[in-house]
Amino acid sequence: KAGVTQTPRYLIKTRGQQVTLSCSPISGHRSVSWYQQTPGQGLQFLFEYFSETQRNKGNFPGRFSGRQFSNSRSEMNVSTLELGDSALYLCASRRGLGNEQFFGPGTRLTVL
Amino acid sequence: QQQVKQSPQSLIVQKGGISIINCAYENTAFDYFPWYQQFPGKGPALLIAIRPDVSEKKEGRFTISFNKSAKQFSLHIMDSQPGDSATYFCAARPEADKLIFGTGTRLQVFP
Numbered sequence: 001k002a003g004v005t006q007t008p009r010y011l012i013k014t015r016g017q018q019v020t021l022s023c024s025p026i027s028g029h030r031s032v033s034w035y036q037q038t039p040g041q042g043l044q045f046l047f048e049y050f051s052e053t054q055r056n057k058g059n060f061p062g063r064f065s066g067r068q069f070s071n072s073r074s075e076m077n078v079s080t081l082e083l084g085d086s087a088l089y090l091c092a093s094r095r096g097l098g099n100e101q102f103f104g105p106g107t108r109l110t111v112l
Numbered sequence: 113q114q115q116v117k118q119s120p121q122s123l124i125v126q127k128g129g130i131s132i133i134n135c136a137y138e139n140t141a142f143d144y145f146p147w148y149q150q151f152p153g154k155g156p157a158l159l160i161a162i163r164p165d166v167s168e169k170k171e172g173r174f175t176i177s178f179n180k181s182a183k184q185f186s187l188h189i190m191d192s193q194p195g196d197s198a199t200y201f202c203a204a205r206p207e208a209d210k211l212i213f214g215t216g217t218r219l220q221v222f223p
Contacts, residue, residue, distance in 0.1 A: 004155075033210065043156070043201065043213040056210050090155050100146065101211060103155035 002027065004093050004104035012110045018079040021107045025072050025093030032074040033101065034066060037088040046089075049074055050097060078109075086111045114139060116204050118214025125221050131189040133217045135202035138183065142204040146211070147176065147187050150199045159200075160187070192221045 005024045013019050025032050033056075034046040045058040049068035066076045072093075078085055088106040117136045125131045135145075144163055148156035162169045162176045162185065169176045175188040189196055202214040 042215045045210045045212075048210055058210070092155075098144075100158055100161065102158060103148070105153075105155045 004091055004102055006089075006091050006104040006107050008107060009105065010108045010110075012112065013081050014112050015081055015083060017081050018077065019081060019109060021076045021078075021089055021091075021109075023074045023076070023091030023093075023104060025074070025091075026095075026102060029093035029095050029102075030072055031094045031097060031099075032068055032072065033092045033094075034074070034076050035090040035092065036060075037090055037106070038086075043090070046076070055097075081111045083111050085109065114212055116202060116212050116214045118202050118217060120217060121215070122218045123220070125192045125219065127192065127194060127221055127223045129192050129221075131192045131196065131219055131221070132186055133200055133202070133219070134184065134186045135204075135214050136182075136184045137204050137212075139204070139206065140183070141206040142212075144205045145176070145178065145185050146203050146205075147174075148201045148203065148213075150201065150216075156201060189219075192219075194221050194223055197221050 007022045031050045033048040036044045047066050048056040052068045063079045068074045090106045092101045092103045094101045119134050146161035147159045149159045150156040160171050160174050162178050164180050167178050173190045178185045197220050200217045203211045205211045
């Protein structure tokens with residue numbers, strides 16, 4: 001069974017640009033969550049989607065947004081990039097809301 | 113209330129020794145406690161998880177000990193190996209809600 005896949009794996013952007021990251025969950029998983037990981041702040045929850053609906057949101061500014069498609073694939077968008085947005089962005093999927101969560105390899109975003 | 117406190121921040125263990133990482137929480141609504149292992153350049157991988165109705169769970173060399181009254185849980189790695197060198201995260205979650213992660217422990221196992 002294929003794991004969670006994320007594309008692209010690496011991304012370099014400049015301040016003010018916007019970026020879209022993609023996540024394909026494990027087949028049969030309907031929930032996708034996004035996390036930001038930085039050395040200083042650790043793993044911080046961004047948001048979770050279940051059956052195309054956002055059901056949970058972390059404490060991030062509105063520049064961070066996401067969506068989920070009918071095939072459970074999810075995208076995350078960050079607009080007006082700032083230097084502090086440089087991080088590893090992780091996507092995790094689970095079958096249902098009470099199940100174990102499995103992470104993808106992440107997208108390393110560098111903002112110059 | 114939503115925090116999970118993890119210690120130590122880093123740990124150095126000799127090969128064959130026991131590695132112990134501790135976590136504490138406040139929110140009694142947490143009912144699922146996983147541990148994740150992360151290697152450099154990779155996403156966290158689920159290692160072992162426990163629910164509060166048991167006090168211990170063992171899978172191979174990895175054991176979770178859970179103390180519900182003290183609101184603490186710990187990961188024990190027996191016979192630690194150099195290949196166990198990674199960052200370990202504890203986490204906790206209320207029913208069907210988002211995972212709250214600890215700050216991570218960087219484990220180094222020397223031969």
